[in-house]
Amino acid sequence: MEVLAKNQDIIEQSLERAAEVMDDFSGAVYKRYFDLQPDAEDLMSHLDDIVRGKMVAEIIRLLFVEDYHQEADYLRFETKTHADSYFVKEDMYPDLLTAVVASVKEGAGDIWEASVAQAWQKKQEDLLAALRFHIVPV
Numbered sequence: 001m002e003v004l005a006k007n008q009d010i011i012e013q014s015l016e017r018a019a020e021v022m023d024d025f026s027g028a029v030y031k032r033y034f035d036l037q038p039d040a041e042d043l044m045s046h047l048d049d050i051v052r053g054k055m056v057a058e059i060i061r062l063l064f065v066e067d068y069h070q071e072a073d074y075l076r077f078e079t080k081t082h083a084d085s086y087f088v089k090e091d092m093y094p095d096l097l098t099a100v101v102a103s104v105k106e107g108a109g110d111i112w113e114a115s116v117a118q119a120w121q122k123k124q125e126d127l128l129a130a131l132r133f134h135i136v137p138v
C-alpha cells in the first residue's frame with residue numbers, strides 16, 4: 001500500500017512539474033501520438049484544440065486517480081462511446097498513453113530518474129488494463 005501511495009505521489013509531482021514548465025502540453029502529446037498512430041490523426045482531424053485539450057485534461061484527471069475501480073462506470077461509458085461513435089479501435093489506446101508519458105518526461109526531465117520511470121511504467125500499465133477491461137472492440 002505504501003509503495004502504491006509513493007508511486008502515486010511520484011506521478012502527481014511529475015505531472016505538476018511538466019505542467020509548470022511546458023507551454024503546450026496537449027500539443028506535445030498529440031504531435032507524438034500522431035507520429036506513432038497516423039490513423040488516429042485522421043479520426044481527430046475535424047477536432048479543434050479545445051476539444052483535443054479537453055480529452056488530454058480528462059486523461060490527466062485519470063492519472064490523478066489511484067484506484068480505477070472508482071472509475072469503472074466512466075471508463076465503460078467513454079470507451080464504448082469512443083468505439084461506437086468515434087470509431088476508435090482498442091489498439092489506438094497504448095500509443096496515446098505512451099505519448100502522454102513521453103511528454104511528461106520532456107517537461108519533468110530535471111526530476112526524471114529510475115524510480116520515476118518505474119512509477120510511470122506501472123501507471124501506464126494500470127490505466128491501460130482498466131481501459132482494456134471496458135473496451136468493446138469494433
Ligand code: HEM
Pocket residue numbers: 040041043044047051054055058059062078082086088089092093096131
Ligand atoms: C484514456 C483515453 C481517452 C480518454 C479519457 C478520452 C476522453 C475523451 C473526451 C472526454 C472526449 C470529449 C471531448 C469533448 O468534446 O468535450 C473525447 C473525444 C474524442 N476522442 Fe477521446 N479519449 C481517450 C482516448 C482516445 C483515443 C485513443 C482516440 C483515438 C483517436 C480518441 C479519439 C477521440 C475523438 C475522435 C473524439 C471526438 C469525437 C467527436 O466529438 O467527434 N480518444 N475523448
